[in-house]
Amino acid sequence: xxxxxxxxxxxxxxxxxxxxxxxxxxxxxxxxxxxxxxxxxxxxxxxxxxxxxxxxxxxxxxxxxxxxxxxxxxxxxxxxxxxxxxxxxxxxxxxxxxxxxxxxxxxxxxxxxxxxxxxxxxxxxxxxxxxxxxxxxxxxxxxxxxxxxxxxxxxxxxxxxxxxxxxxxxxxxxxxxxxxxxxxxxxxxxxxxxxxxxxxxxxxxxxxxxxxxxxxxxxxxxxxxxxxxxxxxxxxxxxxxxxxxxxxxxxxxxxxxxxxxxxxxxxxxxxxxxxxxxxxxxxxxxxxxxxxxxxxxxxxxxxxxxxxxxxxxxxxxxxxxxxxxxxxxxxxxxxxxxxxxxx
Numbered sequence: 001x002x003x004x005x006x007x008x009x010x011x012x013x014x015x016x017x018x019x020x021x022x023x024x025x026x027x028x029x030x031x032x033x034x035x036x037x038x039x040x041x042x043x044x045x046x047x048x049x050x051x052x053x054x055x056x057x058x059x060x061x062x063x064x065x066x067x068x069x070x071x072x073x074x075x076x077x078x079x080x081x082x083x084x085x086x087x088x089x090x091x092x093x094x095x096x097x098x099x100x101x102x103x104x105x106x107x108x109x110x111x112x113x114x115x116x117x118x119x120x121x122x123x124x125x126x127x128x129x130x131x132x133x134x135x136x137x138x139x140x141x142x143x144x145x146x147x148x149x150x151x152x153x154x155x156x157x158x159x160x161x162x163x164x165x166x167x168x169x170x171x172x173x174x175x176x177x178x179x180x181x182x183x184x185x186x187x188x189x190x191x192x193x194x195x196x197x198x199x200x201x202x203x204x205x206x207x208x209x210x211x212x213x214x215x216x217x218x219x220x221x222x223x224x225x226x227x228x229x230x231x232x233x234x235x236x237x238x239x240x241x242x243x244x245x246x247x248x249x250x251x252x253x254x255x256x257x258x259x260x261x262x263x264x265x266x267x268x269x270x271x272x273x274x275x276x277x278x279x280x281x282x283x284x285x286x287x288x289x290x291x292x293x294x295x296x297x298x299x300x301x302x303x304x305x306x307x308x309x310x311x312x313x314x315x316x317x318x319x320x321x322x323x324x325x326x327x328x329x330x331x332x333x334x335x336x337x338x339x340x341x342x343x
Contacts (some may be wrong), residue, residue, distance in 0.1 A: 001074045001311065004098070005304025008053065009034075009083025009092030009111045010138070011042045013054040014300035015062045017073065020308050025063035027294075027301045030054050030157070037177050041167070048086035056271050068100050077307030080108035081324030082138070088323040092329050096319065107307035109322035110296075115264040116145050117309050118302035119289045126289055132260045133277070135249050136265030137163035137180070140209045142233075142251040143329060145262070148309040153330035154251045158337060159212035162240055163267045172222050173229050183233045184270050185223045190234030194228050197239040202246040208336055209247055214239055237240055241276045248277065252284050262289045264322055269293040 001020040008014070013083075016027035024245065032050050033333030034132040036042050036169055099106035115134055120126050121234075129146040140161040160168075162179055170179015171224060174184065197217050200210040207328050218236050221227055227235075251256060261281040267273060268290050281288035310317065 001308055002072065003061070003107070003304040003307045004070075004073045004076045005109075005300040005302075005307065006059070006076075006078040007089050007114075007298055007300040008055065008090040009079045009081070009086060009112075009300060009305050012052050012298040014020065014298065015055065015058040016300035016304050017062050017066045018066065018301050018304035018308065020312070022124060022340040024121075024301050025068070025315070026065035027299065028058050028062055029096070029299055030058060031177065033092045040171055040177050042084070044084045044086055046235070047084055051087055055090060057188040059094075059098070070098065073102070073104060075099075075107055075307060076102070076107040076111050076313065077107040078305050079111045079114065079303055080321045081111065081274050081327040083111055083325065085325040086321050089324045089328075092321075092323050097221045099319065100102070105109035106319040107310060108154075108319070109303045109330060110140075110327050111303075111311075112139060112327070113149075113151075113305040114302040116143060116151065116329065117148065117306045118264055118291050118295050119262045120309070121293055121302065122295065123289050123307040127259045129164075129257060130262050130289070131248070131251055131255050133244065133261070133268070134265050135162050135263065137161060137167060137178075137265040140211070140314060141264065141265070142207070142248060144258075145253055148306075148313040151329040153328070153333040154254065155247055156206040156207060156333075156336060157209040157211065159210055160215060162209070162211055162244065163265070165211040165215045165240065166267065169218050171231060172219055180270070183237060184272070186230050187234040187272070189238040189339055190228065190230030190232070192234040192238035193262065195221050195235035196230035197221070197235050199239055199242045199246070200231075202243055207247065207250055209243060211240070211243070214243070237270070237272055241273050244273060245276050245280050249280055252286075256292050258286060260287045260289050264291060264296060266297045269296045297318045
């Protein structure tokens with residue numbers, strides 16, 4: 001089975017061809033960083049227009065790289081949400097049209113499920129169930145991954161996602177957009193104990209995350225002008241790491257049958273966070289599985305792989321699925337308190 005995957009949920013345009021044997025035959029990602037940098041964040045209208053301009057040539061490029069005509073693929077998959085709905089629609093409609101023209105099955109993919117299953121693309125021995133820390137610019141969740149289409153949400157954020165907090169702190173420190181990688185680079189030169197910052201919900205019985213108060217504390221530290229920028233960056237990164245480790249440890253204690261601790265999403269590429277999670281997993285006698293950086297950030301290979309997993313599991317998909325701004329993996333999870341919840 002060979003699947004063509006398309007990704008356009010936010011500000012990366014991506015296409016990939018992936019085989020059921022876990023070979024990535026071709027994969028391309030076009031970043032929109034330069035397009036959005038002057039605005040300090042992603043502008044939805046600009047993102048959608050850029051996807052329109054780039055996606056069709058990118059599909060042609062990956063087919064040419066793999067030496068395959070469109071008719072040689074077995075299915076076409078595209079992200080159907082969650083994300084910026086205008087951006088999502090570009091990839092979704094493109095995938096539906098290609099599938100219709102080629103007479104191939106179309107698989108609408110939940111972007112979060114693509115992240116959740118992406119570690120199995122590079123780790124064939126990763127067995128269900130595993131605990132997933134999904135941590136990105138738009139999401140911060142802990143999920144019990146029990147199989148394709150089978151997820152239990154154990155925790156989510158009450159306000160900001162960790163990656164969103166990284167980007168906003170990067171902006172506060174004058175590091176530009178995107179802030180996450182820049183904060184990590186600056187933090188290497190700083191003292192993580194120099195600035196006293198809160199660790200929201202650390203030690204609490206409540207399972208969820210919260211980063212809004214931490215972000216506000218950084219704002220105050222910047223306004224005080226008493227601390228070096230590198231010290232603020234290092235202290236912020238340490239606080240986020242402590243929050244992620246504490247909440248993940250709580251979830252591991254509630255999931256004794258977990259085969260592994262898995263981290264996915266753009267923030268999982270942060271080396272300090274990854275090292276702390278590796279130590280946590282070792283304390284629980286579990287391996288830590290993290291996809292390589294190219295599969296942590298948004299990409300189409302994970303979309304194609306999720307479609308393969310769903311087809312192999314015999315799951316039925318609606319080829320006419322609409323674009324969705326919100327699409328929780330665990331639709332039965334109880335609502336949590338707080339505004340701006342990333343469900």
